[in-house]
Amino acid sequence: MSITPASASALPTEALALEGVRKRYGTTAALAGVDLRLGWGQVLGLFGHNGAGKSTLLRVLTTLARPDAGSVRVAGLDPVRQAAAVRAAIGYVGHAPLLYDDLTPAENLAFAASLYRVADAQARIGALLEEVGASAYAHRRVRTLSNGMAKRVALARALLHRPALLLLDEPETGLDADGLRLLERLIGAVAQAGGTVVLSTHDLERGLRVADQALVLRRGAVALAAPTGALDVASLEAAVSGEAG
């Protein structure tokens, strides 16, 4: 399988360890004291309304946003002081595919490979594009691709450097039924190989099916943190919307 993350044995015991993480944008508290612990080989489902703090939490984990207070460890590393090492350990897919419109998928991936210093770049790019079903589009400009195909290429880009952690911020946008199956398969494969996945999503059903742990955010605070085995869609829904239950 071409998505195997770097050997998990060399990594610290916990993939994510957050304590009292706060982040404020102006006068609104995007994160109001979030605690989180997650082991390797786990998939975390991140739930909450728009503006509940899901994206901010993911941006803190990616080093794109600096927390105001609290402690964050990503793969045992501090995202503020060891930012480059954290960035090397994570793969991120956000709302935008982060691809250059005027380059082809193969060129986009080759650029990412040179940023991450991927050793066997050409072979790996070919294998990953095959994996996500984008081989036929490898040499067309991204501008001409559908949103779904661009998202598939974005997934390949995020996996290119064999990240130990895969962070997905509402990755379903644009994907068709086939693409959604691919997404679930990739998440499963990363976790299987000892990597850890954080999936932020509005699709509670898929979230419950794919994730081992669930974290529900409401107004920047943890409303619920539990293993998915103990949850059903209704209880998750109640936690997201804040109704007693």
Added chain:
Amino acid sequence: MRQSLRAAWAIYRKDLRVELRTRETVGSVLVFAVVTAFIFNFAFDPSPQVLGLVAPGIVWVAYVFTGMLGLNRTFQLERDRSTLELLLLAPAGREAIYWGKLGGALTVMLVVEALMAPVFLFLYDLSLFSPLLAATAVLATVGFGAVGTLFAAIAVHTRSREVLLPVLFLPLAMPVIVGAVGATTALLAGGGLAQVNPWFQLMAAFDIATLVVSSWAFEHVLEE
């Protein structure tokens, strides 16, 4: 350090590849430069005597304004599709982004400046083909690029980037604009290395100072 240089080189090559494929920045900026040079014809009497006095001014006003246009574009292209985030996610120091984007912007600006030389010859019978003028252009353009890249990265995150970039950039770029106009004036008047030396020293000092400070400050500009 090495990792940053490698990432900077990758970003530079990516920018060149995009530009070679679309030719959008060079194309639009070049048209702007030609129109600017053309309109000067109506700003004053283009007789040879007047031209002798104002030619360096025309050339550098045209270059500075097209340079700002190009600098704005280099970050605009990254912002349109959020690809700036991709660069921010790269496991390298922020200075890598600065050096890579600076390299791309400098290449575009120098190409446009070179392509404009025959235009000035054609429109104003002004010959800019000399090694010392080329050296002037390189020294000045590195200076613009060094401060311009820093401030374009600020301006691109605001709604009024068209205003903010010139307001921040023009006053701070004053020494290098003065140096470029001074050197060009001396060279067009038939001066040699001795005449342009003080201007070259001024521009070189500016280039070094702004490159050092900007690459250090860049990280603080990009952080959220």
Added chain:
Amino acid sequence: MRTARIALMPLAAAMVAVDLVLIFAWVPTEQVMGIVQRIFYFHVPLAITGFVAFFLVAGASAVYLIKKDPKWDRLAFSAGEVGVVIMTLAIITGALWAKPVWGVWWVWDAQLTTTFILWVIYVGYLMVRAYAPTNERGRRWAAVVGIVGVVDIPLIYVAAELWRTLHPDKVVGPAADEGSLESAMALTLLFSMITFLVLFAWLLTERLALRRAEEALAALRAGER
């Protein structure tokens, strides 16, 4: 801090009163330029205070970027605001002096050019905050502008100086030779300089206190929500 603010106000007021007496009643009128020369005792101290304020902006900005402690940004921002007012007054008083003496409002000599560009950089320093998407980014952007500005200032001065000396025909008026000042004049000028620096220090502490109050209020409001 609070005691400094309370002590500075009467001190500044007393010094300004004495300064006004010195300038308008005590110091003899200059022979060549006449009464208008008295504006010199305002203009020079204002310009120097403006430069001091700017170096304070840059210094506090650098500390802010390294330590990320907002109190340093408060100092830089307050010094920037007071500085832009002082620099505006310096430019206006300079123009008022130049018109009767040189026959023009403005001369592009090195000092005036540097002063003017410094003023524009100050404005950019304040503007960039207003345009920033978040306060934190505004603080960092402004700090960067302040630091690049201070590095640039000597080069701007050298460039203006070169421009003037290598283009002698561009100079409209003589770069007035002030000559040696009479001792009473020198004393008045010195006292006036200290007065304006004290006045600046007082305004700065007032602005800082006001800024702290503003931020405390904003934090309280945010807590309510």
